[in-house]
Amino acid sequence: MSRKHRRDLTHAEKMAVASNWMWLAVSLAVALLVWFGLSKGQKTGRSFPFIYAVADGMKTMIERDALWSDFASSMISVAMGFGLGFVTALPMAFLMAWYAPVRRIIEPWINFIRNIPALAYAPLIVIMLGVGRAPSVVLIWICTFMTMCITIFHGIRNIDNTLVKAARVLGANDMDIFFRITLPATVPFILTAVRLGLSAGLTTLLAAESTGAQAGLGMRIRTLQTTFETNAMLGYIILIGIIGTLLNTLVDFIERRLTSWQEKREEA
């Protein structure tokens, strides 16, 4: 649904883009400054080694053949957990929106479990499924499912009923309404759900790999913690942040492609 002709940017828009980059640079500079300050502090220095020490730590991890396998392992777990979460959350959200009994039975429990830290019930999953990848995937599945299901469900309920009425009087049957109205109207909420789901997947990583994982970013952070290798540990933490930012940017890109028809939310 992208626009057919891409017009040239106006002067004002070019300025806006330049200003965005400038502020990003300023923000990065401020962060580096704060980081540098922390690395020089008496008490904070051990926890926050500066960038070259972190780079050094990461180099060690590469030499130990750990970084790549940790990264790959975590990404596989997140992808599988998130994938399962998405394909189950989407139909469940529709069932909840369409059938009151489903909503009344499921919704309170999602809200109940959502407030419990995943770390708390992670051991239960491990006891149930044994060590290996399975418990990590299941834990990420549970967390991403709850977040996405609730988000999509509220999206479906907020669809403007006038659009459904308009489609009806134009001759649409139930199937038409679903594919031509409900689904496209839900796309913005699905994308929001994907955004929140990916974030939930990454934040659950530590809990998911807390017990019995053989590799993984979360598992490694815990191991490095026991040996006080803060250089590499901080590197891993930053890496998770970078992955999150990149995934978010990807969703932003897809969002611009799919939902450019939306009325713009004016920036404050």
Place this chain on the structure above:
Amino acid sequence: MAGETGRSVTPGENVKIQIKDVKKEYHGDHGTTVALNGVNLDIMENEFICVVGPSGCGKSTLLNVLAGLHEASSGDCYLDGERIVGTDVKRGVVFQQYALFPWQTVIQNVMFGPQMRRLPKAECEAIARKYIKMVGLEDFENSYPKELSGGMKQRVAIARAYANNPEVLLMDEPFGALDAQTRAQLQTELLKTWEEERKTCFFITHDVDEAVLLAQRVVIMSARPGRIKRIVDIDIPYPRDQGTKSQPRFMELKAEIWNEVYQEYLEVRK
């Protein structure tokens, strides 16, 4: 057709829509609300009917019942003698809030009805182009609703309703959200289209000026419960335009109807 009087009810004319003893109740948390009670009305073929009344008099409810979007609690409506059950492409609807599909372009919106009737794509496009031209938006075929002004959006909605070639048009305060100039322009365009096609029109408004300008008969409704209070024949010949508003007869009728509506408004305020 010039010189013809607005009065349309003459013996032998076809009744297009029949509203028979319609009652509509809503059951809410605060008990039962009677939105409509004992509503009877015959709408003739090719007639332009305007319904006016204070907010909450059930005029939108009546339109929803005619559209088949709501079911009457008792009583029936008929189109050409056939009982109205559910929606049908014979009855086109234009909503106050445009109700355009925001993810579709102008032409995709207008094509929606023909597509629902499973016409071939080329035909859908041809029909859509015809009505987009009718409302003068040829240059905006590929625009999205967010890129259009309120008046343009409502033009698209009108074109979309016409694209199904409905036998009757049900319009629910279609110009209510527009500024005065745009409203006047759309009224003039609608008048012109109706004078050419004479499509049966059931038009709801709270604007007495608008009702007298457009309609052959103005139905005044009273509130709580909604019922028909009076029907006024507008004996001003067509073609009409914005200039009609300065005719003495227009002002007479307007004052008369306005008084009745205002009394109803005061009743509601009590």
